[in-house]
Amino acid sequence: MAGLASAILCAATGFVLISLAWPKGSGLRSDLLLKVSFCVGCGLGLFSFLYFLSLMFSVPAKTLAGLEVVIFVLLSVLLWTRNHNGHNQSFLRNRANTSTGFLGQILAAGFTLSLIGALYRCGKELAANPQGTGWDAFAIWNLHARFLFRGGEHWRDAFSGLIPWFHPDYPLLLPASIAHFWTYLGRETAAVPAALAFAFTFSTVALLFSAVSVLRGRNQGLLAGVMLLGTPSFLRQGLSEYADVPLSFFLLAAIVLLILAGRVPQSNFSLLVLSGFMAACAAWTKNEGLLFLAAFAVARLVIPAPWENWAIWLRQMTPLAATIIPILLLIAYFKLAVAGPGELFSNSQIMLQKAIDPSRYWMIARWFLKDFLGFGGWFLMPGTLLIIAYATILGKHGEASSRTGAATCAWALVLTATGYFAVYVITPYDLRWHLMWSLDRLFMQLWPSVLFLVFVTVRAPEPATALGCPAPESSE
Amino acid sequence: MPTRIAVAAIVLFSLLSAGRFVFAPVKPFRPAGLPLPQYEKRFEKLRKRLPQRGVVGYLGVGWDSRYRLPAYYATQYALAPVVVENSLEPELVVGNFAAPLDPTTTTWPANLFPVQSFGDGVVLLAKRRN
Numbered sequence A: 001m002a003g004l005a006s007a008i009l010c011a012a013t014g015f016v017l018i019s020l021a022w023p024k025g026s027g028l029r030s031d032l033l034l035k036v037s038f039c040v041g042c043g044l045g046l047f048s049f050l051y052f053l054s055l056m057f058s059v060p061a062k063t064l065a066g067l068e069v070v071i072f073v074l075l076s077v078l079l080w081t082r083n084h085n086g087h088n089q090s091f092l093r094n095r096a097n098t099s100t101g102f103l104g105q106i107l108a109a110g111f112t113l114s115l116i117g118a119l120y121r122c123g124k125e126l127a128a129n130p131q132g133t134g135w136d137a138f139a140i141w142n143l144h145a146r147f148l149f150r151g152g153e154h155w156r157d158a159f160s161g162l163i164p165w166f167h168p169d170y171p172l173l174l175p176a177s178i179a180h181f182w183t184y185l186g187r188e189t190a191a192v193p194a195a196l197a198f199a200f201t202f203s204t205v206a207l208l209f210s211a212v213s214v215l216r217g218r219n220q221g222l223l224a225g226v227m228l229l230g231t232p233s234f235l236r237q238g239l240s241e242y243a244d245v246p247l248s249f250f251l252l253a254a255i256v257l258l259i260l261a262g263r264v265p266q267s268n269f270s271l272l273v274l275s276g277f278m279a280a281c282a283a284w285t286k287n288e289g290l291l292f293l294a295a296f297a298v299a300r301l302v303i304p305a306p307w308e309n310w311a312i313w314l315r316q317m318t319p320l321a322a323t324i325i326p327i328l329l330l331i332a333y334f335k336l337a338v339a340g341p342g343e344l345f346s347n348s349q350i351m352l353q354k355a356i357d358p359s360r361y362w363m364i365a366r367w368f369l370k371d372f373l374g375f376g377g378w379f380l381m382p383g384t385l386l387i388i389a390y391a392t393i394l395g396k397h398g399e400a401s402s403r404t405g406a407a408t409c410a411w412a413l414v415l416t417a418t419g420y421f422a423v424y425v426i427t428p429y430d431l432r433w434h435l436m437w438s439l440d441r442l443f444m445q446l447w448p449s450v451l452f453l454v455f456v457t458v459r460a461p462e463p464a465t466a467l468g469c470p471a472p473e474s475s476e
Numbered sequence B: 001m002p003t004r005i006a007v008a009a010i011v012l013f014s015l016l017s018a019g020r021f022v023f024a025p026v027k028p029f030r031p032a033g034l035p036l037p038q039y040e041k042r043f044e045k046l047r048k049r050l051p052q053r054g055v056v057g058y059l060g061v062g063w064d065s066r067y068r069l070p071a072y073y074a075t076q077y078a079l080a081p082v083v084v085e086n087s088l089e090p091e092l093v094v095g096n097f098a099a100p101l102d103p104t105t106t107t108w109p110a111n112l113f114p115v116q117s118f119g120d121g122v123v124l125l126a127k128r129r130n
Helices: A002-021 A032-056 A061-083 A101-128 A135-150 A152-159 A173-185 A191-216 A218-229 A232-239 A244-261 A270-285 A287-302 A310-338 A348-355 A358-374 A383-394 A400-426 A431-457 B002-022 B036-041 B044-049 B065-079
Strands: B055-061 B092-097 B112-117 B122-127
Touching: A002 A032, A002 A061, A002 A173, A002 A191, A002 A270, A032 A061, A032 A173, A032 A191, A032 A244, A032 A270, A032 A310, A061 A173, A101 A191, A101 A218, A101 A232, A101 B002, A135 A152, A135 A173, A135 A191, A135 B065, A173 A191, A173 A270, A191 A218, A191 A232, A191 A244, A191 A431, A218 A232, A218 A383, A218 A431, A218 B002, A232 A244, A232 A431, A232 B002, A244 A270, A244 A287, A244 A400, A244 A431, A270 A287, A270 A310, A287 A310, A287 A400, A348 A400, A358 A383, A358 A400, A358 A431, A383 A431, A383 B002, A400 A431, B036 B065, B044 B065, B044 B122, B055 B065, B065 B092, B092 B112
Parallel strands: B055 B092
Antiparallel strands: B092 B122, B112 B122
C-alpha cells in the first residue's frame, strides 16, 4: 500500500509540475497523454534529487516523505489558483490530430498490435527476471541502490574504490529512485526496479507517440510509435534494468519540450525551463547524459543566433541557466565530494597517445557504421534504413516555427554522438571490447529522439494543416 | 503511391521485428549459473553473521571461468552494504565454493582458517594470527 501511495505521489507531483509549465489558459485535461507521459520521469527526477539531498543532510525518511507531500500540496494549490478558469484548449495541438480513413485505421491497428505484443513480452520477461537481465543491472545500478538503502548513515560506502568495475562515479537518478521507494516500503523488493524499467520503457513510447501526434498529427504519431515498438533492442534494453532507456527518455523529453517551447509565446519560458530540467535529469542518470547536457547547452546557445537579437536570447537563456546550474552544482558535488574518480579520464599522456592514433578512428568509424545498421536488433530490414527511405520519400515539412528548435535538437544529438566517438578514441579499456559491449546501447539512447525529430520534420502521410501555422509546402 | 509503400514498409517490417521479439523464448538470467535470487539465498546466513558494514575479502574456488567474475559480483550484490574486496587481505574473507565443501578434502590458504561454514559452499574465513 505504501509503495502504491508513494508511486502515485511521485507521478502526481510530476504531473502537477508539468501542468504548471503548460501554457496558461490550457486546462488540466488538454494534451493529457503527453503530460502523463512526462510525469513519471519528471516525478522520479525530482524525487531522486530530494532523496540524495536527504542522504547528504541526514534527513529522516519520515521527514522526507512529509516534505514531499508538502511540495505536492503547494504545487497543486499553485496549479489550482492558476488554472481554475482554464479551458481544455490546447495551444500546441495540430488540427489534423485525428486518425482518419483507411490509413489511420491500419496505423492504429499496427500500433495497437505492437503495443499489446510489447506489454505481453514485458510482463513475461519481468516476471521471469525481476532483477533484470544483464550484468550492469545487478553489478552496478541495483547494487548502488542496495548500498544507499541498506547503508543507512554509511551510504557513502556505496562509492568505495575497492570494488573493481563498480563505477562509483555513475550518477544516481536510478539507484536513488529505487532506494527511495524501498525506503517508503520499508523493505527491498525486486518489483521496484522492475516497475521503474517498465515505467521508463512505456513512458518513452507514450511520449514519442503523443508528442509527434500533437505536433504532426495522429497518423505520424502512430508511425513513430510503431517504429519504436518495432525496435526489439529498445524493449530488451528497457527490461534489462540498465540506465540507457531512462536516459533515452530524458533526452527525448528535453528535446520535445524544447520544440514545444518554440510554439508558445516568447514571453512564456516555463516549457524551456522544464526542458532544461529534463536535460539535467539526463545528466543525473548517466555520464552520457552529462555529455548530452553540454551538447544541448552549446546548441541552445549558438543555434538561435544570439547576435541577431541579444535581448530575446538573454531572456530565454536566463531561466534555462537558472534551472540547469543548481542541478549541475549538485551533480558536481556528487562527482567531486562523494563519488570516486571516474575511469575514463585517468591518464592524460596515454589519452593523448590514443588521440593521435589514426587506426583507432578507423576502427570506431567501422563499428559506428556496422552498429548503425544493426543496433536495433531488427528483422530483415534495419530500421535506420527504413527511416531514411521514409524521410526521403515524404520530404521535409515546411513549418517555419519549429525549424530553429529542430535544428537545435538535431545539433545537440550530433554533438552528443560526436562526443561518444571521442570518448571511444581515448577510452582506457580495450577498444574492441568497449565498442562491442556499449555502442549499441549508446545508439539506443539517441534512437527515440532521432525518431521524434525525423517524424516532426518530414511531411505526414496525410496533408496536415497546423493550427495557427503555415500549411506544409505541398500536399500529397 | 511511394508514400503508401513507405508507410506500409514501416508498419510491416516493424511488426515483423516486434513479432519475432515477442514470441522469442524468455531466458532466465543466471549470471553465476543460478538465478540471482537462488544465488543470493546461499549467502543469507552469512550476511546475518557479518558486521553491519566494513570490508571483507573474497575467495572464489572451483568456478567455471565464465562464472568466476559474475560469482564475485553476485556475492557483492548479496552482501551489500558490506564491501567485498576481491583479495585475501581483509581480516575476514568470504569463501565462495562452486560445489558444497567436503571438510575432509578441503584445504585453505595458509594464512586463513575457517570460522564457520554456512552450507552450499559458503564459508567465512579469518586471517591467521601468528
